[in-house]
């Protein structure tokens with residue numbers, strides 16, 4: 051049973067979509083395999099394609115075999131599908147909801163979760179139809195899980211929020227940012243707040259600068275037209291990188307979710323806006339040209355399908371930010387994200403102020419694909435000399451087989467948290483609002499200044515103009 055001994059009804063709208071096949075169903079499989087799925091969960095998959103439950107089950111088997119983290123077992127798969135029902139319906143058609151209503155009626159007083167694995171323009175229509183069909187009435191509690199993007203600017207985010215609030219309370223809205231489900235993002239709080247050595251030096255007296263980077267070797271894949279409308283700032287910085295930034299710098303929260311949300315949003319609200327007159331010191335945009343990645347020739351952004359050959363959308367963004375917080379005065383924070391770069395990697399570097407002209411101590415929190423924490427520091431070179439050399443302490447969490455096996459993937463962790471009504475892994479509305487406010491102002495400054503993306507070759511580290519943008523010692527610190 052879910053929380054409060056009620057049956058749990060988990061409905062996925064968009065049950066024949068990429069997200070459901072690659073992430074949600076494999077995550078449910080893993081939760082069953084690790085005995086983390088609450089008892090009494092029924093999974094209702096909504097799609098308009100012509101499946102019945104039996105043919106849908108046959109269809110999803112290869113996806114689970116390919117994408118589940120844990121090895122495939124017929125027994126676990128059978129357990130999953132014994133709780134799964136496919137409902138064929140068009141979610142824009144009010145009449146079709148009768149089937150859902152009848153289904154839900156079998157489980158009065160259920161904990162109901164609706165997962166909107168659909169494009170955001172459908173959030174409002176599904177919510178209204180759920181209310182209109184009286185589907186919500188029988189539930190003991192309900193929660194709605196929604197995927198990014200939460201709007202494309204402050205206005206559209208507000209509209210979306212208002213539409214959802216017509217049916218759901220803020221308490222029942224779970225906004226997914228899958229980065230919050232990643233192991234090392236969660237670990238970041240333990241590293242910061244459970245170690246004297248870090249807690250006491252996490253300020254401008256000791257920190258020289260911070261970089262938060264998320265690089266991908268892939269291009270726009272089959273999402274050319276979406277990406278052309280979106281770009282790196284809205285696709286990565288506004289959500290994922292701001293989430294990481296807030297966790298890296300927030301004040302230690304009290305042990306309740308409101309305090310966590312308040313402290314996270316506080317950091318985003320304190321970012322000093324970038325203005326048109328100083329934009330070149332704070333922002334570099336880039337766009338990839340054809341190049342070579344992993345020995346393969348790849349096309350440039352303009353050659354991608356469904357992208358205009360004159361598009362000025364950025365596929366790379368580097369922001370140099372300052373936070374108006376007494377603890378971090380004068381500490382630049384670099385946010386970096388790009389597609390078609392040399393290497394796939396997401397990580398945080400905290401670079402401390404050097405002493406006696408030695409190399410700075412660097413704390414690296416590696417988020418993906420490797421997970422771990424690495425601290426470099428200076429020590430005497432072994433032997434008779436008094437020379438100083440850089441050494442490091444490594445905690446490679448993902449190098450240990452048991453750790454890999456026992457570490458849930460992001461969607462597993464997020465679904466588990468949602469079943470248990472733990473909102474701490476989800477994005478609060480104030481965070482969404484504050485981040486769009488910053489990004490809207492940034493785009494105003496971009497338009498006023500007329501800055502355009504620099505070109506960079508696919509398979510490199512981004513535009514060459516970055517060299518002058520970074521602190522002098524950055525190239526020798528981040529050698530990837």
Ligand SMILES: NC(=O)c1ccc[n+]([C@@H]2O[C@H](COP(=O)([O-])OP(=O)(O)OC[C@H]3O[C@@H](n4cnc5c(N)ncnc54)[C@H](OP(=O)(O)O)[C@@H]3O)[C@@H](O)[C@H]2O)c1
Pocket residue numbers: 063064065066067068069070072073096097098099139140141142166167168169170197198199
């Ligand atoms: N894919 C990812 O890894 C990923 C990651 C992060 C966020 N997201 C977000 O998650 C959402 C879903 O993404 P996706 O990649 O899974 O999209 P998708 O592959 O296009 O799937 C959309 C789903 O909605 C269904 N649908 C559309 N209109 C319908 C209607 N009127 N009635 C019933 N079903 C309808 C589609 O059914 P048909 O099969 O019949 O077309 C399909 O099952 C989007 O908001 C996306 O931005 C996705």
